[in-house]
Amino acid sequence: MVKIVYSAGLKCLEGYIVQVEADLSDGMPAMDLVGYLGSEVKEARERVRTAIKNSGYDMPLKRITLNLAPADIKKYGTGFDLAMAVGILKTLGVIPDRPTEDAVFLGELNLSGSVCPIRGVLPLVLHAMRAGFKRCYVPKENAVEAALVTQMEILPVSSLAELAEHLCTENRIAPIQNSDHAETLEDETCDLKYVHGQMIAKRGLEIAASGMHNVILFGEPGSGKSMLSKCIPSILPPMTMEEKLEVSSIYSVAGKLTGTAALIGKRPFVSVHHTVTDVALIGGGAYPRAGLAALAHKGVLFLDEMPEFKRSALEALRQPLEDRMIRISRNLGNFSYPADFMLVGAMNPCPCGAYPSASCSCTFVQRKKYLERLSKPLLDRIDLCIEVRNPSYEELNLSSLEEDSATVAKRVKAAMERQFCRFSKPRFNSQMDAQEIRGFCEPDEEGKKIMEKAFEKYRLSARGYHRILKVARTIADLDEKERIGADHLIEAIRFRNADLLKMV
Amino acid sequence: MEGKNERGKGMEYVKDEDREYDLWWAVASEFSGIRSVSDVRKAGSARGLFFAKEEELKTRYGFGQKAAEHIIYSRKNWNYEKKMRELDEKRIRFIPYYDAKYPKRLLQTKGFPFALFVMGELPEENLPAVALIGARECSEYGRSVAAYFGRELALAGVNVISGMAIGIDGIGQQEALSAGGKSYAVLGCGPDLCYPYANRKLYERLKEKGGLLSEYGPGVKAVSWHFPARNRILAGISDLVIVVEAKEKSGTLITVDMALDAGREIMVIPGRITDPMSMGCNRLWKAGANVATCVEDVLMLLKDSGYSFEKNADSGSDGETFKNKIHLESEEELVYSCFDLYAKNAEEALKNTGISYQDRLRILTELEWKGLLREVGCGYYVQTPSL
Numbered sequence: 001m002v003k004i005v006y007s008a009g010l011k012c013l014e015g016y017i018v019q020v021e022a023d024l025s026d027g028m029p030a031m032d033l034v035g036y037l038g039s040e041v042k043e044a045r046e047r048v049r050t051a052i053k054n055s056g057y058d059m060p061l062k063r064i065t066l067n068l069a070p071a072d073i074k075k076y077g078t079g080f081d082l083a084m085a086v087g088i089l090k091t092l093g094v095i096p097d098r099p100t101e102d103a104v105f106l107g108e109l110n111l112s113g114s115v116c117p118i119r120g121v122l123p124l125v126l127h128a129m130r131a132g133f134k135r136c137y138v139p140k141e142n143a144v145e146a147a148l149v150t151q152m153e154i155l156p157v158s159s160l161a162e163l164a165e166h167l168c169t170e171n172r173i174a175p176i177q178n179s180d181h182a183e184t185l186e187d188e189t190c191d192l193k194y195v196h197g198q199m200i201a202k203r204g205l206e207i208a209a210s211g212m213h214n215v216i217l218f219g220e221p222g223s224g225k226s227m228l229s230k231c232i233p234s235i236l237p238p239m240t241m242e243e244k245l246e247v248s249s250i251y252s253v254a255g256k257l258t259g260t261a262a263l264i265g266k267r268p269f270v271s272v273h274h275t276v277t278d279v280a281l282i283g284g285g286a287y288p289r290a291g292l293a294a295l296a297h298k299g300v301l302f303l304d305e306m307p308e309f310k311r312s313a314l315e316a317l318r319q320p321l322e323d324r325m326i327r328i329s330r331n332l333g334n335f336s337y338p339a340d341f342m343l344v345g346a347m348n349p350c351p352c353g354a355y356p357s358a359s360c361s362c363t364f365v366q367r368k369k370y371l372e373r374l375s376k377p378l379l380d381r382i383d384l385c386i387e388v389r390n391p392s393y394e395e396l397n398l399s400s401l402e403e404d405s406a407t408v409a410k411r412v413k414a415a416m417e418r419q420f421c422r423f424s425k426p427r428f429n430s431q432m433d434a435q436e437i438r439g440f441c442e443p444d445e446e447g448k449k450i451m452e453k454a455f456e457k458y459r460l461s462a463r464g465y466h467r468i469l470k471v472a473r474t475i476a477d478l479d480e481k482e483r484i485g486a487d488h489l490i491e492a493i494r495f496r497n498a499d500l501l502k503m504v
Numbered sequence: 505m506e507g508k509n510e511r512g513k514g515m516e517y518v519k520d521e522d523r524e525y526d527l528w529w530a531v532a533s534e535f536s537g538i539r540s541v542s543d544v545r546k547a548g549s550a551r552g553l554f555f556a557k558e559e560e561l562k563t564r565y566g567f568g569q570k571a572a573e574h575i576i577y578s579r580k581n582w583n584y585e586k587k588m589r590e591l592d593e594k595r596i597r598f599i600p601y602y603d604a605k606y607p608k609r610l611l612q613t614k615g616f617p618f619a620l621f622v623m624g625e626l627p628e629e630n631l632p633a634v635a636l637i638g639a640r641e642c643s644e645y646g647r648s649v650a651a652y653f654g655r656e657l658a659l660a661g662v663n664v665i666s667g668m669a670i671g672i673d674g675i676g677q678q679e680a681l682s683a684g685g686k687s688y689a690v691l692g693c694g695p696d697l698c699y700p701y702a703n704r705k706l707y708e709r710l711k712e713k714g715g716l717l718s719e720y721g722p723g724v725k726a727v728s729w730h731f732p733a734r735n736r737i738l739a740g741i742s743d744l745v746i747v748v749e750a751k752e753k754s755g756t757l758i759t760v761d762m763a764l765d766a767g768r769e770i771m772v773i774p775g776r777i778t779d780p781m782s783m784g785c786n787r788l789w790k791a792g793a794n795v796a797t798c799v800e801d802v803l804m805l806l807k808d809s810g811y812s813f814e815k816n817a818d819s820g821s822d823g824e825t826f827k828n829k830i831h832l833e834s835e836e837e838l839v840y841s842c843f844d845l846y847a848k849n850a851e852e853a854l855k856n857t858g859i860s861y862q863d864r865l866r867i868l869t870e871l872e873w874k875g876l877l878r879e880v881g882c883g884y885y886v887q888t889p890s891l
């Protein structure tokens with residue numbers, strides 16, 4: 001008779017329920033696995049067989065067939081081991097054939113029969129919950145993470161023997177209490193109050209954060225570009241629970257959730273080194289994994305020394321910047337990860353970092369080449385260019401208190417709410433299309449004159465013109481104004497990036 | 505054969521049929537960096553070289569093996585009609601040194617070129633000509649100064665000569681043309697080629713509003729050893745040479761040496777003593793070069809060599825030079841005065857003015873749009889000399 005046990009698998013972040021069917025029949029002793037399986041799943045045969053044996057059960061001299069349905073999704077990973085073992089033990093009669101229809105089994109087995117942690121438990125449990133399951137058996141190490149799904153009963157399993165006993169007697173394993181307090185906390189050191197001076201840079205970041213505009217920070221080495229960038233998450237409003245779960249799911253799949261702090265409570269700040277490969281940045285591999293760009297979802301992707309990046313890596317960012325998600329196509333189908341981040345690039349004004357001061361030792365050609373490494377299409381997606389300057393001695397020793405991040409975050413939140421209200425959904429000014437710009441960004445009379453002049457003076461492209469309007473819209477939102485005025489436009493003009501390449 | 509001694513002792517070929525051989529020589533003598541008349545003089549004429557035997561070229565006229573081979577090769581393939589057609593099509597004029605149009609100033613220099621290939625015009629003989637040269641990797645200060653002198657000289661009716669290079673050269677010429685003046689470039693390649701290509705717009709404008717001069721025939725590419733040779737012509741067709749910015753060791757200083765050889769006055773723009781781009785100029789100054797802090801200084805010197813200007817060249821006072829004539833509101837005036845020709849950060853420059861953030865942005869933008877300030881880096885501005 002066929003026994004059925006449920007498990008779940010993932011395609012990127014998307015879960016699907018797997019029905020493990022186990023059957024015992026006469027014939028040569030063997031174990032057959034079917035159901036469109038990846039290599040790790042095929043290897044489960046040896047793991048499961050040995051784990052059962054080492055848990056103190058005899059493998060029968062019969063033919064065991066395991067089918068993982070649905071057969072049209074290719075299955076990867078080691079998370080099905082536990083369900084397969086339970087299925088076999090059921091056919092053997094070790095575990096009484098009591099309904100396990102409302103339970104999902106997740107976990108990898110090692111040869112001794114212990115249950116090992118797997119990646120992606122959080123999205124798997126989330127999916128099981130949505131699919132109507134009531135309880136999940138998960139590896140003990142993943143229990144805190146699984147318990148983030150409060151509507152689900154989570155049973156932590158440390159070994160196959162323990163699980164078998166539990167299923168016989170019903171109460172060996174106690175469900176774990178849900179773990180809403182297992183949040184990662186804000187890093188206290190990243191607060192604008194610790195950054196002295198930098199008036200313009202702080203203002204620029206406030207504008208950028210309010211409209212989720214991508215930015216480039218421009219300044220000599222040591223001027224504090226990365227310090228300022230690290231403060232950006234602290235001026236963004238806290239994530240909603242839904243967002244936290246989504247971000248945590250991405251980290252779960254990437255295997256980056258730690259046992260104790262399972263919920264990513266603060267917005268991610270992902271700093272990328274310029275030696276990064278395209279795959280590490282965007283994600284990829286035969287079975288596409290999430291890259292750093294996805295880990296920055298709902299947070300900040302920080303590219304230090306931006307012109308040092310390989311051109312291909314910068315080019316690869318264009319697509320996620322456009323779609324706010326990463327799409328990878330393989331002959332197995334299309335894969336996608338959410339990647340809705342704010343891009344923050346940092347760069348020196350020239351290779352030696354001193355330009356435009358007289359001590360700059362770069363030649364014209366060196367400077368031009370340096371700036372031209374930023375591709376034009378990428379620059380088209382960057383709305384603000386913010387100067388960061390080495391603070392002067394007086395600024396460093398200023399006794400007056402600097403504004404803290406929480407105060408800035410309040411203004412940012414208010415500006416965001418104005419945007420959500422305008423678009424009647426969570427949508428930011430930086431995401432406006434041409435039609436929305438026409439509808440929401442009409443300046444007042446004085447502002448129109450400014451734009452006319454700017455258009456002529458800077459020979460703006462259509463994109464450049466739109467960028468200024470979008471940023472001005474955000475500035476007006478911060479200013480709590482319905483209509484974009486001249487001052488908003490002038491400030492947007494001063495922060496524009498279009499001339500970056502023409503400055504040489 | 506009137507006048508200058510340099511022009512041919514015992515050389516009597518101004519007849520047209522000699523032109524063919526002169527053109528041949530002007531095109532064929534690519535192998536030598538500096539192509540002066542002396543080579544031809546030994547053989548009596550270019551025709552003499554054309555018909556000389558290989559042995560004769562080497563022993564009598566002193567050409568090396570390679571040069572001799574090159575001469576023989578080029579005369580084998582010589583096609584006068586074809587070359588003339590090419591010049592015609594490209595609107596290039598061939599001007600050998602005995603041509604009446606050949607620049608007189610150039611003829612007075614040692615090692616004047618055997619011939620020039622010209623597109624557009626040649627500088628007018630009775631107008632003053634000033635070479636404006638300097639580093640390719642100039643600073644913002646150099647940029648502003650080059651623009652200022654280019655423009656002011658053009659407005660005073662002075663022809664601006666330079667090498668059309670990136671940096672000081674190009675900026676000075678660009679501004680001279682924009683001010684409605686005339687400018688001439690001496691190239692290190694054939695006049696039909698635009699080198700550097702980045703200055704192609706300037707190249708086109710020079711063709712219209714000035715001229716492109718070269719001792720290289722059409723199609724000859726720019727190679728590094730052409731440039732010192734080019735610089736002797738640059739200095740040669742000018743009355744004086746202004747060096748805007750130069751590092752302590754730089755190609756610009758070679759031009760200065762050539763200009764001194766040609767007996768030209770040198771003027772330098774002084775800079776800060778710590779500024780690497782001004783080291784060359786400051787050093788020349790110390791060595792006795794004239795200093796130009798405003799265009800009037802230049803006009804004065806030109807007056808000494810007999811030119812006259814409608815503009816009152818005597819009233820030059822440094823303070824007036826960069827002062828604008830546009831009316832500025834007092835706050836604008838204040839903001840403007842916080843900047844100079846060296847790049848300054850706006851936040852830093854304006855911190856003690858008491859002007860609010862919002863007003864600063866507005867005034868900076870207005871000053872930029874009036875053409876009085878220029879943003880040269882993120883948040884950094886320089887004054888631009890006004891018209």
Ligand SMILES: [Zn+2]
Pocket residue numbers: 350351352353354355360361362
């Ligand atoms: Zn530099």
